[in-house]
Structures are given as structure tokens and as C-alpha cells.
Amino acid sequence: MSAVAGTPRRNQPTAAAAAAVAARTVPELLDWRCALHPERVAIEVHGVDQLTFAAWQAGARAVAATLHADGIAAGDRVGLVFGARDWTGYAVAYCGVLLAGAVAVPLSDRLAPSQLAYALRHCDARLVIHGPLAAGVTAAGPPTPPGVAVRTVADLVADGSSSVGSGSVGSGSAAEVRPDDLAQILYTSGTTGQPKGVGASHANLVAGAPTQARRLALAHSQRFLHAFPIGTNAGQTMLFNALTAKATASTMARFTPARFARLVAAPGTGTVFLVPSMAIELLDSGALRGRDTSGVVLIGSTAAALPPAVAARLAATFPAATIVNYYSSTEAAPAQTVMIYDPGRRAAVGRAVDGQLRIADEQGSPLPPGSVGQVWLRCAHPRAYYRDEGANRATFQDGWVRMGDLGRLDADGYLYLADRHQDMIKSGAFKISTLEVEAALHEHPAVAEAAVLAVPHPVLGAAVAAVVVPRPDLTGTDLTLASVRAFLADRLADHQLPARLVLTEALPRNEAGKVLKRQLTTLFGEHRPVDDHDSIWRVP
Structure with a gap:
């Protein structure tokens, strides 16, 4: 069921709504879109829920009203911990936080407790909003640092609906939001170290948005x-x-x-x-x-x-x-x-x-x-x-x-x-692009995925190593270091050919789908070649 229920139906778009409008903030963008297509479905989670623009706007206004009543002030950071089942609730919470003048901090419910706690401490969040189906969330909500309040988006909508009129945000429930105000902090995926919070203003987020x-x-x-x-x-x-x-x-x-x-x-x-x-x-x-x-x-x-x-x-x-x-x-x-x-x-x-x-x-x-x-x-x-x-x-x-x-x-x-920059392999007098070697490996008919990284070499300083996921439908294909090097010989120079090869079932990835090469380096220290003539290891 949608996070917002009982939203009154709206009339068709007016001439004023269809006119050119340059949204300067995210709430203005939502208002404009709702005026154009109130009953159109904006977001659907297949087999779970859907959200119209009218329901999106009404829910955001209710959330903003509750946040204002609870003392959330302009500029306060609010963590949003949601899973893939609750994109509709997330959208309502996100725009409600921004309408209240606060800063949204989107966080996946799949983060480890320590990762979630780090982000909430780093941004000094005052509140966490979560959905009812977030993984690992108990009745008390997701694990949070001491002093951080926790609410569900459904409760915020229910508490705020009574104070929201059908045509206005409600007296005192919305802050003045300006284009240069900080709107969100998005934590990087952390492939090279501790995640960093990247702040974006309303002007950044609505840049390039249509006006007609x-x-x-x-x-x-x-x-x-x-x-x-x-x-x-x-x-x-x-x-x-x-x-x-x-x-x-x-x-x-x-x-x-x-x-x-x-x-x-x-x-x-x-x-x-x-x-x-x-x-x-x-x-x-x-x-x-x-x-x-x-x-x-x-x-x-x-x-x-x-x-x-x-x-x-x-x-x-x-x-x-x-x-x-x-x-x-x-x-x-x-x-x-x-x-x-x-x-x-x-x-x-x-x-x-x-x-x-x-x-x-x-x-x-x-x-x-x-x-x-x-x-x-x-x-x-x-x-x-x-x-x-x-x-x-x-x-x-x-x-x-x-x-x-x-x-x-x-x-x-x-x-x-x-x-x-940090992945470029310096081997002897050569600089080797891991992207180029990976692209060549992907041309092999038996290779599903590939990641290339540097491993220490006593003479050259570093050598090329490849971690390969074989294609499941071609598991019988011979994948050895010698056969892979022979396949690549017409595609790459000699100094670009892998000197080490590991076969594995999957590559470690972060939430954004990027390979965590730091984790792969441990494979080459923990395993030994099958024999002295074929530097290939198989890792379950």
C-alpha cells in the first residue's frame, strides 16, 4: 500500500501549470510536476506499490509538517534508510525533508551497522526515517548512534496529514528553501577508503530540469x-x-x-x-x-x-x-x-x-x-x-x-x-591501463567478468594480475593462464599480458556495482599457483 492514502483526486492540468516554469528547488520541481500530471503514476515498485504525483506531493507536505512540529530546523541532517521495496516511501520522505528545509542523507538498508553509524555520525544526523520493510530493521528501527531519533515514514505522514490543507503546505510547516541551500549528502561508495559525504544544493539537483x-x-x-x-x-x-x-x-x-x-x-x-x-x-x-x-x-x-x-x-x-x-x-x-x-x-x-x-x-x-x-x-x-x-x-x-x-x-x-589514477599499473618502464586489459578479457567467449590489478614483482616492481569469473554456460571451456595469454596476444602488447590469473565465482562489488579491487589483492597473497608452470588459482 502506498505511504500516502486518501489523497483527493485533482483536476486536469491548468494552462498556468503547463506554462514554462524554471524550478529553483526540489520542492518547486515536485509542485510543478504535480500541477501538470497529478494522477499520473510517478514511481512503481512492481507487485508492491505505486505513487502518483498528487500522493507524492501530499505525502511530502505531511512529512514536512511533522518534521517542523518535531523541531527539525532548516539545515538539520536527516538520514533516510530504505530498501528497494519502499522506493515510494523513500521518495515521499526525501521530498518531505527537503520541503522542511532540512538535508536528506540517503542510505541503503543493506549497509552494515558500522557503515550506517559512520555516515550518521559524520553528518551529525538529528533523525533517521526508515521504511517498514527495511532489512534488519526491528520495531526500534535501524541501529543508530545515541541521541538520534528514529521514525517511520508512515508515522510521519499520518501525524502530518491532519495539519496539511488540500491546497497549501500548512501554516508554519515548511521552511523557506533557497536554491543554494544544501539539499542532500550522498555518501560515496568507498572503493578506495572511508566513504566521503558529497553535498549537493537544490540548484545542483534541479539543473537541466525541463521547464515545459x-x-x-x-x-x-x-x-x-x-x-x-x-x-x-x-x-x-x-x-x-x-x-x-x-x-x-x-x-x-x-x-x-x-x-x-x-x-x-x-x-x-x-x-x-x-x-x-x-x-x-x-x-x-x-x-x-x-x-x-x-x-x-x-x-x-x-x-x-x-x-x-x-x-x-x-x-x-x-x-x-x-x-x-x-x-x-x-x-x-x-x-x-x-x-x-x-x-x-x-x-x-x-x-x-x-x-x-x-x-x-x-x-x-x-x-x-x-x-x-x-x-x-x-x-x-x-x-x-x-x-x-x-x-x-x-x-x-x-x-x-x-x-x-x-x-x-x-x-x-x-x-x-x-x-x-590509483589503478594504473607501473611495470618496469611501462604504464599499463587496467581498463584496457579488462576490455580485452571481456572479449574472451568464456569470460563473464574480469578485474585487473597490480601484484608485486621482484624485478619489474609490479606485474599484471587478472581475476576472472567464467561464464556459467561455458564452464567446460579451458581457462588457463596460457590459454588466456594466447587469446590476448593479438589484442595486447606483451607487457600488458597477465602474469597471474585467478578464477572465482563472483567479484566483490559495492552498492553501486563497482568492483572492490582492494579486496581482490588478498587473493594473491592467500593462494598459491596450481603448479610452477601455470599461475592460475581457483577461488570458491
Whole structure:
């Protein structure tokens, strides 16, 4: 059942509602969208719940009224701990917190207690709001630091509904919200260390939002499908797509290839958003076999680099779809590069929207096309790390955001990533891109997933090591270090070939789908080669 019940039906959009409106804050964006399409379903969790724009607005107003009555002040941080089953309740809580002038801190219910406690302590949260079905949540709510109050979104809506009028927010229940006010703190996935809180203003979050009804995004679809978790940048992008797209945001309580495939082939699904690991699992599962995918016209991949071989498989599986790779980060959003799959530019990750992209040296000076250097994206309303001025100085400069990646631009402005700065392997006199080696490994017919990292070498300093997940339908295929090196010999230089190989059933990933390479390094210290002539280890 929806988090908001009994919402009165609204009339059709008025001429004023359809007029051009430039939303400056997230509550203004929701109000505008509700005026346009009050009874349209904004978000649906397949088989669980759905939320109309009218119910979204009414619920947010009720939450804001309760927060105001409970003493939550403008700028206070409020943790939102929700699971995939309760996207509708999360959306209501998120906009209610922002309408009250407070700061939303989205957090997945799948976080370990220590991870959740760290984020809540770091942002000094005053309150945690959670859904009724969050994993590990007892009657007392999720584990929180001492002194942090805990409420359910249903209770907040119920308590606030009586004070909310049908046409206004209610006397004193909403704070004055300004475009430059901090709206959310999103914690990074922590692939290289303790997660950092990335703060975004209202102006940042509504940047690029449509101002006219006829310019709503994804108009070619009745629904867009995703399975991104709450608490990630990809998940937040889907939330704002729900506010700005003509299509309904559709998701599911739990991702499985079979469930996802059924929704992909359902009538009206015109757009599908994936992360590369999810795309690989879906393609390898066989769940799409025999299904009609002709209704899908757009496949969007985000959160990690899409291997060219996987992009080619998606193009073959969805012949009517445009395959698009989006390159951004939690720190840089909404700035991004966009790449429509092009077999002639297999390794490119696209060109920047509005050309706000540069390659620079370590001092930040721009480098000419073809030079490898630091990748920077520019954002009109930049984000910043919360309570970390040292990291801010290293990452954010005059609207530019250091991506932490090495790359180059070609003469046409297309970006090619060399590697993550910390992942680049320095072996003897060579610098080796792990992304390039991984892309080549993905072309092997028996390789489902691959991660490449450096391991110590007594002479070269470092050598190339590969961790490979074999495709489940090709388990009988011979995968040895010698056979893999022979396959790669025509694709890579000798110094790029793996010197070590581990086969495993799965790669460790964070909530955003990124591989945790720090965890993989332990495999090479804990296991020994099968024999002296074949440095391959099998890890369950």
C-alpha cells in the first residue's frame, strides 16, 4: 500500500501549470510536476506499490509538517534508510525533508551497522526515517548512534496529514528553501577508503530540469526500468528522472535476471537503465532468450565503464535500442559525458554535455588533444565534500571536478579513459591501463567478468594480475593462464599480458556495482599457483 492514502483526486492540468516554469528547488520541481500530471503514476515498485504525483506531493507536505512540529530546523541532517521495496516511501520522505528545509542523507538498508553509524555520525544526523520493510530493521528501527531519533515514514505522514490543507503546505510547516541551500549528502561508495559525504544544493539537483510539459524526458517510453539501490548516485538519478520524465519510473523489490527480463519485455517498457555488472548477469543468464525486446529503444549504462564487448552484446540483444554509456561521478553530477555506442569508437566514453570537459596535468593546466592526463568535468552548481576541506581543495576547483581518472581527448572531443589514477599499473618502464586489459578479457567467449590489478614483482616492481569469473554456460571451456595469454596476444602488447590469473565465482562489488579491487589483492597473497608452470588459482 502506498505511504500516502486518501489523497483527493485533482483536476486536469491548468494552462498556468503547463506554462514554462524554471524550478529553483526540489520542492518547486515536485509542485510543478504535480500541477501538470497529478494522477499520473510517478514511481512503481512492481507487485508492491505505486505513487502518483498528487500522493507524492501530499505525502511530502505531511512529512514536512511533522518534521517542523518535531523541531527539525532548516539545515538539520536527516538520514533516510530504505530498501528497494519502499522506493515510494523513500521518495515521499526525501521530498518531505527537503520541503522542511532540512538535508536528506540517503542510505541503503543493506549497509552494515558500522557503515550506517559512520555516515550518521559524520553528518551529525538529528533523525533517521526508515521504511517498514527495511532489512534488519526491528520495531526500534535501524541501529543508530545515541541521541538520534528514529521514525517511520508512515508515522510521519499520518501525524502530518491532519495539519496539511488540500491546497497549501500548512501554516508554519515548511521552511523557506533557497536554491543554494544544501539539499542532500550522498555518501560515496568507498572503493578506495572511508566513504566521503558529497553535498549537493537544490540548484545542483534541479539543473537541466525541463521547464515545459512538452519537453519532459523519455517521452518515447511509458515506463523506464531500473534496479539501482537507494543511497547511490545512480539511484538518485532515477529519483530525479521520475520527477522530470514523461515515463513512469519502474523498479523491483529485488533484482534477479528472470524478474528483470520479464519487465524488460513487458508492453510499455521503452527505456532500461543498467550498470555493467547487471548487464553481464542479464545477458549470461539466458533470461532474455525468446523474449521480444523490440519495444526497448534506449539502454543506458552508468556507474562504471561499459566494456566494449558487453556493449556489442547489448546492441545485438536489443536491435531496436540505442546503447548509451554515461560517465560521471557522485562528485561531478549532473555533469557527464554521453556516448552512443559506436563500433568505430569502441573504447570512447563520449563527449561532454556543453563541452565542459578537459584533460589537465597535475597542476591543473589543460593539455592538448591526444595527451594523457587528469580528467576534469565542469558543473554550473558544483557539489562539495561535507566537512572535508582538504579533500575539497584536491577535487573541486572553480567549478571543475577532478574525476580521479586518467584519460585523453581525440581531435573530435571524445574522451578515452586510460585508468583510475590509483589503478594504473607501473611495470618496469611501462604504464599499463587496467581498463584496457579488462576490455580485452571481456572479449574472451568464456569470460563473464574480469578485474585487473597490480601484484608485486621482484624485478619489474609490479606485474599484471587478472581475476576472472567464467561464464556459467561455458564452464567446460579451458581457462588457463596460457590459454588466456594466447587469446590476448593479438589484442595486447606483451607487457600488458597477465602474469597471474585467478578464477572465482563472483567479484566483490559495492552498492553501486563497482568492483572492490582492494579486496581482490588478498587473493594473491592467500593462494598459491596450481603448479610452477601455470599461475592460475581457483577461488570458491
